[in-house]
Amino acid sequence: MKKNKSLLLAATLFLGMGVSAQNSINLDTEAAKTTISKEIYGHFAEHLGRCIYGGIFVGEDSSIPNIQGYREDVVGALKDMHIPLLRWPGGCFADTYHWKDGIGPRQNRPSIVNVNWGGVTEDNSFGTHEFLNFCELIGAEPYVNINVGSGTVQEASEWVEYVTSSNVSPMTDLRKKNGREKPWDVKFWGIGNENWGCGGNMTPEYYSDLYNRFATYCHGDLYRIAGGPNVADYNWMEVVMQKTTRHRHLVQGVSLHYYTFTTAWEDKGSATDFGEKEWFAVLSRTLRMDELVTKHSAIMDKYDPDKKIGLIVDEWGDWFNVEEGTNPGFLYQQNTLRDALVAGVNLNIFNNHSDRVKMANIAQMVNVLQSVILTQDDQMVLTPTYFVFKMYAVHQNAELIPMDLKCEDYEVDGQKIPAISASASEKDGVVSITMCNLNPNKAETIDLNLAGTSVKTASGEIVTSKNMNDYNDFGQAEKVNLQSFEVKKPKDGKLTIEIPAKSVVLVQLQ
Structure with a gap:
């Protein structure tokens, strides 16, 4: 033009x-x-329900067509959608996940009980190598969430070293032994998740001190993301900004989580059975995202007037009641035209606030909450939300x-x-x-x-x-x-x- x-x-x-x-x-x-940062168009894959197992990963021996165990149809769809970034392993799961359980020969990996989502037993066959190789396969940047709730500083530090270091050390030797000679290029690291809730039920003061400690020992040229507030908890944002920015080099982003319900947490409404009243209620609640981003950004401006620290909306989207007959801990829901409008509205808001919003991650990518893809055995469905993301890809790294x-x-x-x-x-x-x-x-x-x-x-x-x-x-x-x-x-x-x-x-x- x-x-x-x-x-x-x-x-x-x-x-x-x-x-x-x-x-x-x-x-x-x-x-x-x-x-407009391309990372605003990021996605989220947690060990929850059928997001990882059956959604992304089926294993090399599966009858479902796959590429090194990854579903061929899902890989193709994500490439066509131009997915720029993927967050993993959680979510609430992140603060129960111990990364060393998910490396090495799969037959030797210990199992884990997913206490947050359905109480199912997982075999840890999808771990660090599988996730990072998947990101390379689909052309997405990885965003790894560190365990602060039940993990240790040493565990976090060693994970960063294992993944990113090119030095000779016990951790890099272990990585090479497990089949990866060169380090991965992983820039984004979340330090804890929802530490006001499932990540430890902490106060913002206590979490901020923990964050500073963990961030200090996560070495390298990293983009460290602090666990931010739940919805309108402006005091949490105030405390985290005030305490972490004392060590400015340790914090590059602060997260924000906000989900859209039809009514309330106790009864989130149906994903498909609704009329105009429910349509209006969901879109009205979606528009609240603009208010939340504006008010949290104003707090961040007090401590970071040059906007060097990104607001990272790494969990957003519609959350409705699960589909009838499905495991309530798997959070499986259908996805209608209403979800497409919700996606478009949120992405417009993030675009318009791109001076502060530097990343966003819809929850979640496959078979969970407001998914862009649904799978059932060897079948795949692209949801209305998928097509909005494909349409909006023109905004990635464009000038607002x-x-x-x-x-x-x-x-x-x-x-x-x-x-x-x-x-x-x-x-x-x-x-x-x-x-x-x-x-x-x-x-x-x-x-x-x-x-x-x-x-x-x-x-x-x-x-x-x-x-x-x-x-x-x-x-x-x-x-x-x-x-x-x-x-x-x-x-x-x-x-x-x-x-x-x-x-x-x-x-x-x-």
Whole structure:
């Protein structure tokens, strides 16, 4: 796209039903200076349910087509989605995991009882080598979570050395004995997980002191991530920032966890059986992410005004009641068009806060919570969320175009939320605008006024479906996927498009 001194995109939106209202999106590409980190599009694979075993890893002897034990269909799908980063081994599992149990010949590895998720026994056949080799296979950066809750400083230090060191030492000798001559390039290390809860039920003061101790002995040019707050625990963020930034070189990121329920923790609602009231409730709760990121970022600004420390939203997504007849400890749920909207809204929020948000990890990648992939024996399903991630890959490492969005409200039972969520970026001369129409009843007609701009091509993609609770299932034709979206060539600097109800749309201009 040819760019003058200033590119102004003024978008006029008209709600259907014969009633028009002016809404606008104002963008200035001259202000596009912040890079949207590709790690914002990260994923999470915990030893939980069928995420690892059966979802990612089936073993070399499986009848399911595999590449060195990794499901061939899953590997291909993740490559097509352009997954940039993967977090492992947890989650709550991380603070019960002892990494030396998962190395060496598989037949010699001790078993472990997964006390957090279903009480099942695992054979540790998927460990450090299997995870890091998998990341290399799919082209994703690894993010390893260290055990602080039940682990030791020595255990953590030796894990980092085993994985990353090229020196001669007992740990690197052990790695070579186990078949890996060169170290892996692992930059991201989380030190503890949810230490306010399943990671030890600690106070922020106690955890911060532990963090400083563990981080001190995790040597190397690492990106160390402190265990941050649960949702709106602003005191936790305040204490962790105040105590860890005294040793600035030891902290590069602080995590944040926030899940979206329909109602409350005790009854999270159905993943598929819902109406407009539940649709609205979930999207309304999703939009709270913007408030959380804004307020936690303000606390971080007090101690880190130059924004050197990243806010790492390494667990987010929808959490509903498990599917009937499945193990409640496996957290298996279906994934509908509503989940696609939730994904689009969250990713737009992270993009728009990319000056502070440097990584995010949807929970989880396969067969758990808001998955992008579901597997059943030798079958695989790509969920609506998968197609949103594939669509939004255009934003990875692009420059954020700051946005002034004014839009109509979407109202249900007297409650209102903005009808439109959006973000925009520019890379290699292409402007990419992603928009979510949260209203399931009305299309949005958008007039893009391209001031002082010469646009040669315009194209689009869309994720939508006939019904708000449509989903993709095994043995059935896909109901929700990525389709081309017609965008007419601009005329006299103007472009008019209609965004269907309950849809996620990408428009690209060059």
